[in-house]
Structures are given as structure tokens and as C-alpha cells.
Amino acid sequence: xxxxxxxxxxxxxxxxxxxxxxxxxxxxxxxxxxxxxxxxxxxxxxxxxxxxxxxxxxxxxxxxxxxxxxxxxxxxxxxxxxxxxxxxxxxxxxxxxxxxxxxxxxxxxxxxxxxxxxxxxxxxxxxxxxxxxxxxxxxxxxxxxxxxxxxxxxxxxxxxxxxxxxxxxxxxxxxxxxxxxxxxxxxxxxxxxxxxxxxxxxxxxxxxxxxx
Ligand SMILES: [Fe+2]
Ligand SMILES: [Fe+2]
Numbered sequence: 526x527x528x529x530x531x532x533x534x535x536x537x538x539x540x541x542x543x544x545x546x547x548x549x550x551x552x553x554x555x556x557x558x559x560x561x562x563x564x565x566x567x568x569x570x571x572x573x574x575x576x577x578x579x580x581x582x583x584x585x586x587x588x589x590x591x592x593x594x595x596x597x598x599x600x601x602x603x604x605x606x607x608x609x610x611x612x613x614x615x616x617x618x619x620x621x622x623x624x625x626x627x628x629x630x631x632x633x634x635x636x637x638x639x640x641x642x643x644x645x646x647x648x649x650x651x652x653x654x655x656x657x658x659x660x661x662x663x664x665x666x667x668x669x670x671x672x673x674x675x676x677x678x679x680x681x682x683x684x685x686x687x688x689x690x691x692x693x694x695x696x697x698x699x700x701x702x703x704x705x706x707x708x709x710x711x712x713x714x715x716x717x718x719x720x721x722x723x724x725x726x727x728x729x730x731x732x733x734x735x736x737x
Contacts, residue, residue, distance in 0.1 A: 576632035595649025661712030
């Protein structure tokens with residue numbers, strides 16, 4: 526592997542950030558789970574509700590990207606980076622699937638995405654600085670909280686919306702795996718106050734991104 530100068534790294538990170546927020550970052554070989562499902566009749570209230578939920582999930586995926594990238598920047602072990610690489614790539618799938626669903630619903634992604642990205646990148650980098658076991662623990666806890674969110678969202682989806690359901694179900698499965706991967710790679714259990722702060726932060730984000 527070649528050695529990058531600090532300036533190389535800054536440019537590379539900015540490229541990733543711009544791609545995540547404004548364009549399409551690279552995805553895996555997996556098809557969009559929504560493609561296999563038929564379209565459903567949604568009334569205006571339902572369409573808005575689903576769009577709000579999918580916008581929250583999309584914003585969450587932008588944050589997940591930033592978190593992984595911030596962490597990769599400061600992670601000490603190359604092994605840790607490698608292990609989390611597939612997870613980061615799968616987050617790009619989630620990002621693309623949510624964005625496509627939002628487009629199908631005639632809606633838009635969160636206008637605050639650059640803000641979510643910047644905040645999460647800083648958090649990821651900080652967690653990485655604290656050491657690999659903490660940063661992996663941070664990932665594991667984030668993923669666990671996302672799984673809980675997705676469960677709530679699955680309940681709030683109109684029952685006939687099989688497309689959104691297929692996307693969220695696959696995401697839920699993936700996030701569960703990401704949590705396990707992070708723990709197996711050596712992630713530590715975070716102190717309860719940290720977990721609580723994370724829950725609070727994500728509450729602010731989810732409430733805002735539903736509308737904006
Ligand atoms: Fe994800
Ligand atoms: Fe994930």
C-alpha cells in the first residue's frame with residue numbers, strides 16, 4: 526500500500542464526502558431489494574409519511590458513511606479498516622436504495638445532509654482516536670440503535686408498501702451483521718452515558734430529517 530501525504534488524504538476524504546452527499550458513491554453487487562416488489566397504492570398522507578421515514582433513513586446512512594470514513598482515517602490497525610470496509614460499502618447500498626425510494630415517492634433527501642455528514646465524520650474520527658476497541662464499540666452501538674429504529678419504522682410503514690419494507694428489512698439485517706462484525710473485531714461495550722448521548726443525538730437528527 527502506498528503512503529499518502531496528509532494533503533492527499535484530505536483531498537481523498539473531501540472527494541468521498543462530496544460523493545456521499547451530492548452524488549452516488551460506489552455500491553456492492555447486490556440488487557435493490559425494492560426491485561423485486563410491486564408498487565403499492567399510497568394516499569397523500571401515506572406517501573408523505575413514507576417519504577419522511579425514508580428521508581430519516583437516508584440521512585442516517587449519510588451519517589453512517591461519515592462515521593466509517595472518519596473512523597478509517599484515524600483507525601490504527603489496518604486490519605480494522607479492512608474488516609469494516611465491506612460494511613462501509615454496504616452502507617452505500619443502503620444510501621442508494623433509500624435515495625431511489627425517495628425519488629419514486631416524488632420526495633427529496635435531507636437538505637441538512639452536509640451537516641449530518643460533518644458531525645458524524647468528526648465523531649467517527651474522535652472515536653478512532655480513542656482507540657480501535659472504542660471506535661469499534663461505537664460502530665456496534667450505532668448499528669444496534671439503527672436496528673431499533675428500523676424496527677420502529679417497519680411498524681409505521683403502510684402495510685401495502687412492500688418496496689419500502691423490502692429495503693428496510695434488508696438494511697436491518699445488514700446493520701445487525703455490522704454490529705456483530707464490529708464486536709468480533711474487538712469492539713468494547715460503551716459506557717451507558719455515552720450510549721445515552723448517542724440516543725439523544727440521533728433523536729434530534731431523526732426528528733429534523735423527517736421534515737427537512
Ligand atoms: Fe446502513
Ligand atoms: Fe451499518
